[in-house]
Amino acid sequence: MSESSILVTRDAGFRIVTLNRPARLNAFNDSMHEELRAAIDDAEADEDCRALLLTGAGRAFCAGQDLSDRLLKPGEKPVPRESLEKYYNPLVRRLGALPFPVVAAVNGVAAGAGANVALACDIVIAAISASFTQSFARIGLVPDSGGTSILPRLIGEARARALMLTAEPLPAQRAAEWGMIWRCVDDQELMPEAIGLCRKFAEAPTQGLALIKRALAASPTNSLDEQLDLERDLQREAVMSPDYAEGVRAFMEKRKPVFSGRKSRPQD
Numbered sequence: 057m058s059e060s061s062i063l064v065t066r067d068a069g070f071r072i073v074t075l076n077r078p079a080r081l082n083a084f085n086d087s088m089h090e091e092l093r094a095a096i097d098d099a100e101a102d103e104d105c106r107a108l109l110l111t112g113a114g115r116a117f118c119a120g121q122d123l124s125d126r127l128l129k130p131g132e133k134p135v136p137r138e139s140l141e142k143y144y145n146p147l148v149r150r151l152g153a154l155p156f157p158v159v160a161a162v163n164g165v166a167a168g169a170g171a172n173v174a175l176a177c178d179i180v181i182a183a184i185s186a187s188f189t190q191s192f193a194r195i196g197l198v199p200d201s202g203g204t205s206i207l208p209r210l211i212g213e214a215r216a217r218a219l220m221l222t223a224e225p226l227p228a229q230r231a232a233e234w235g236m237i238w239r240c241v242d243d244q245e246l247m248p249e250a251i252g253l254c255r256k257f258a259e260a261p262t263q264g265l266a267l268i269k270r271a272l273a274a275s276p277t278n279s280l281d282e283q284l285d286l287e288r289d290l291q292r293e294a295v296m297s298p299d300y301a302e303g304v305r306a307f308m309e310k311r312k313p314v315f316s317g318r319k320s321r322p323q324d
């Protein structure tokens with residue numbers, strides 16, 4: 057029996073999802089996409105899951121599309137690929153819409169769609185030995201998986217443009233200095249740091265964090281006026297939540313708050 061290309065570990069209040077095709081640097085094939093989708097479905101359906109940690113097995117995070125699936129035989133004509141429509145785009149949309157934080161622990165090289173899937177996560181922590189490569193231009197492709205939208209916003213047009221046109225690798229340390237990722241840590245610190253963050257999220261006011269994700273998701277296309285209206289609407293929801301009441305009570309009583317997770321809705 058072939059080994060699963062996605063490994064899932066359950067911890068208290070969060071899950072670790074590991075891309076597991078190390079011999080191919082965790083490159084995506086269709087079955088890895090299907091398994092990843094199922095793992096995310098399962099995490100979302102479990103109301104005890106309040107954060108997700110995405111990482112890679114072996115020395116890479118993910119090398120993007122598995123190119124061995126794209127090799128044409130002599131004389132064979134290229135066929136249209138629906139991988140963006142079918143897999144990458146839904147994945148990127150999904151990561152943003154999940155009602156809890158998604159942390160990418162980038163343990164090694166992240167290339168092509170692998171780099172941009174990492175950047176689509178809410179928080180990216182990378183090992184100092186990791187790098188990010190917009191490798192698409194090396195093989196005549198266009199950066200995908202949201203890269204042309206997300207990357208210029210993170211690091212500015214000039215840097216994003218150069219990374220995409222040259223396909224040069226960006227070391228994790230520089231990525232952190234440029235504000236592309238949250239933090240770059242020593243290799244041995246990567247998983248403890250990412251797990252520590254997920255443990256914090258597992259005790260956080262999850263529904264409030266989901267509202268923050270909604271506000272930030274709308275921000276790039278909203279005017280200030282529209283965003284002010286959205287913040288008002290989301291804050292109305294947050295103010296009505298048991299977690300806000302608990303947060304204030306705990307603050308006044310000088311104790312640690314006990315938040316309700318995903319189970320009770322703000323309207324309850």
Ligand code: T3D
Binds near residue numbers: 165
């Ligand atoms: O067609 C569509 O669906 C369109 C959608 C496209 C989305 C995309 O993601 S396009 C971009 C695809 N990815 C790449 O172009 C990256 C290709 N890989 C690399 O450039 C390099 O492997 C890395 C820079 C990532 C790492 O280099 P290095 O020197 O550390 O490792 P390596 O020796 O190149 O790779 C190690 C093995 O992994 C090697 O196999 P081997 O020789 O040991 O049997 C290599 O072939 C394999 N590997 C790495 N990346 C891929 C891969 N095999 C298949 N697909 C890969 N993407």
